[in-house]
Amino acid sequence: MPLTASGNLTIVTSSDLGPLGPRKGLPVSYDWTLSSLAPLLVPWLVVLGLLALKRNRCAAAWWIWLPAGCLAALPQAPLEILPPGTNFFLDVIAALAAGLAAVWLLSDFLRRRHAFISFLCVLLALAGFSALAFVSQQSGSLTPETLQAGIVLAMGVLVSSAALSLGGLVCRRRYRPAGIYVWLFVWLAVIWLAIAAPFVLVIRASGGAIGWNEFIVFVLAVAMGHFAMLLPFLILSSASPFFRERFKALLHAKAETPPFIAPLPDAFLKA
């Protein structure tokens, strides 16, 4: 329903019943009350609060709204982006966007000496802020779709955190944006494969006939979708010097060292 529609609505159905009845149905009244916008704003108020932290008090930090806003706006888009019945994915994407924005703003605090501890900190922060955003979107009762979306979100959080940490581990000695992009995609595919493979093995063992080719294509499609969701944040981390340094620090990556230039011998200078 449009966010502005509220009050007493009248719904009229029509269908050709031939001689069995009139085409136009009786009007049905429904009292539609507007959902409170306050819960929807909660995660973004939290992001606003994070921008008020001392380390984020600069204009560059406000660029975080760009990737977060793009992804969070998807559920409100009037277009049919996904097939009917899978629209809950948009809520998952919006929740993850809020979580990623929080992680990007808190990266200075989440970085720890050991990469594994950093991974746990990222996981907890991403899980906490994504869950907050997700719950605030669910103004109705718990439905099977909500549960389904919750499970997908939990998996998305785990895979995102693990792929970021593993990608950083591989690129820690030589950080290059293209390298981290490639490795992040590779890890996303590997982790999704590791999660899904046991299910496929069980299904095949119980007589199911999922082909390995179809399975691999499916996993690659999921990994690509997941990567596309992370991409706006990665681009921000490449384009903005402020976020680039934070991202590198979070991944425990060292800056690419300039080529070593040996000092010229004195004799050469004298000549």
Next chain:
Amino acid sequence: MASLEYQESDYVVINRRVSMTMQPTPFKKEPVAVSDKIVRGILNFGDDDSHAVPFLWQRNAGKLYLDLNRNRDLTDDPSGVFSTRVTYPDYFQIFTNIHLAFQTASGRYQALANMEFWDYGSKPNCILMVRSFWQGKVALQGRDWQAGIVQNDSDHPGSFENGRLLLRPWETRNRPFNADDGTLATVPLTRKIFVDGHAYKLDCVVSSQNGEARPALQFTEQSVPLGALNITGQFIHRLVLTGGPYLVVLDGPAGVVKVPIGSYIQPDVLLEQNGVETFCQASQQQAGRQISVDGKTTAVLQVGGQLKNSVIASRHGRDLRLDYRLLGVGGETYQLAFQNRSKPPQFEIYKGAEKIASGTFEFG
């Protein structure tokens, strides 16, 4: 006594899922595999192991091998090899004109069916689409009827007791029917039936002729106390009341009719007018609603037309969910027998006089 003849049809009369046991290891002898996309197992037609049929489904080749002689050799059944056109993805295939035979206590029993196999990854499934039934002519109170039995071959092959009773005016005998589609050509097979204003005891007698099972139906008229039932709706072609002392079949009831005294559950109803059919199945209605017919007062049953389009609106989070309903005079829900899916029902939402949304309902 109406002796029933075996009849094959070019349409499906009943669909039932067949229980399947997967076979991890190859059978004693198998045809050469063309790829690794093989599903092998055993189709269990009921609890009797002697009815089970081993099978091999080669998805890539579009082939189904049935071990019709049940010796676990799938290469020596020339009439058990079926082919279908392979389309991709090959998750779903239908094999046609399958003749099955089961040995029962009353003799050999046969059936013609199509088999629908599908496997979307979790577990293969099979639906038996039966295309044969038993039928004959019976005269009740001077009127000819087509009476017959549609068997549940997926669960109790050869057991006529668990089937559906085909009962319709003889002149409509060539009309295709399906026991599952709500058009009420068949009703549950019962021992007590009330049809055309008369009560009957119904017996199904199965004899053996040349080793073949041969069923017959015997209608014996009974005397029962009747009560008045006022049916308020229009366009009722057939109405079936169950849950009472007799299974009541009313064809074209209008106004007050007489039925055996007793308590019935919500009826199955078929409406028809100028060739447009719609039906209401009791199983989809509100449970617990009872119709009590006694000999003193006239019971009222509000079912039938005129029909009206309606909708159930409910809130799901930020979404307003609309469920289309086609309602009868008593608020019962109908389905059109032949739904034109290219013209789905439409809706319009108004706030005051202003239309704020409109659209069409999606099927499903």
